[in-house]
Amino acid sequence: MNKYTILEKLLIYFGILIFMTFILLPFVEMFYASLRPLDHLFRSPYQFYSDDLSFWAYSEMWKTVPMLGRYIFNSFFLATVTSLLTLLFVIPAAYSYARFKFPAKNTSLYLLLAINMFSGAVLLIPLYKLLRTFGLLNTYQAMIVPGVAFLIPTSIWLLKSYFEKIPIELEEAAFCDGATRIQILRHVIAPLSTPGLVVVGIYAFIGSYAQQFLFAISFNQKKEFMPIPAGLYEFIGYTTVKWNEMMAASLVGIAPVLLVFLFLQKYIVEGLTAGAVKN
């Protein structure tokens, strides 16, 4: 029953080809453009063929965008701090949701889901005023503080489902043997939940890397704190855009996220779809 006729196979591959072209064309074209000399790019109509491809743009871009290194560092720094802080808030909360019964448990869990549906854009005004009051505008904190808040809900849900997979009998056995809760947490829960923590940490990292743009353009105007999406966006506004270097810089900016994702995609997809798809 799983055999396809040759015609069916051809149709399937043809469909996949069209589908994948739509998905990957921007990336392929970004990469191709980054390899071509500028005068080849600036020909109209579009020329499909260039003979002198080179990685020249990848070395030139550091001069055109003088702060590029700083932007990349900022993106990493912001994403790392944001995801670590998120974990710090999420671990105890997720553990509590996974293990204890208490009033308002389900209600609060669904409220968390609801928070996920409010984008940062709705809250920008009070957040702007809040950050201004505390003198945090134009600092790293201005991007970290709201970032953490929007990662907490999904992270709690994800980590909760990991904690639930750890058999409660293990904890009960330790508890009967007289272990304290702290000891149980350290010697039973922590080692068993490491894979879950890694996945949630990576989810938070990718998530905070992705959401930097909005908070950066809203709450930070200092170049030295800009993450890479905001930094590059400024350059696009200039009249003559060196597209090959811009595309090269963009690809360098997304490479780390893509690599992390490619290595761990299986776990991430499993974790994210588990909540929504039952069985």
Add this chain to the structure above:
Amino acid sequence: MKMKTKLRSYNSPTFLAYALIAPAAIYILCIVAWPLIETVRLSFTNSSLAGEEYIGFENYEKMISSKKFNKIVIRTFVWMFFSVSLKLIIGLIGAVLLNANVFGRSAFRVLVMPPWVVPIAIGMLGWLWLYNGYFGIIAGVGMRTGILDGPFGFLAYKQSAFISTVIADVWVGVPMVTVFFLAAMQGVPKDLYEAAYCDGASRWSRFFRITLPQITPVIVTMSILSAIWTFNSFEIIWILTEGGPRGATTTLIIDTYKQALGNYKFGRGAARAVVVMILLTLFAGFYLALLARINKRVAHE
């Protein structure tokens, strides 16, 4: 019996449970809940960088009587409608294709995901280049095939900018829809297909009689979720057009942002944000009610 009391004592220390949740809860209260309430309060003031004064419903009255605002609301829903339907249709087709048992499918399943993972803002820089009217590949293909008779700035004209932003939004949203549909399809019990196959059901009828009904809960869930995310979509439009040309791609979220942080009219911006909040609450309530029903049904089975 003794074991039972022990179990209960391990399971029900309510104080500890709340204490563990407290840090996250307090954080969310300060950074999400309080701003939500503050937004409502600000919407009744003329708050700006200079200060604020209570002005009652003036912001709302001005907003609702403004033709521009009504247009923006309608535009938002049209934009959403096209984007969400395309995401669902393309996502379903993609999932069917990637579910087919052909060589290379596990590679395709990974390759479909980059638009989802990559920061939207950077993906949009790529789309800006694709849409370039003189040098971009889309205009290039158009000119070479004779569909376009000269350079065409896709983001420079009202209608084409509208369509272009929809397509870019679909591009961002399709991978997730595909992955979720795919996961749902893999969850359909195999024996259903085998039974249907033995009864002589064709591939098409197996798809329409088994796959589609079985994954309907996920399709419904995904349509509401994509509606919410599409509604919230900010970066895509902002980077491609900043809501232009002449407002043609200004959705509610873009308008809110422009009023609030573009003009520093916090009061007016807040009034728009409240409208966004009300609509989102409706979506979210709908989604949560549905989710609770699905969960109940699963629990019953």
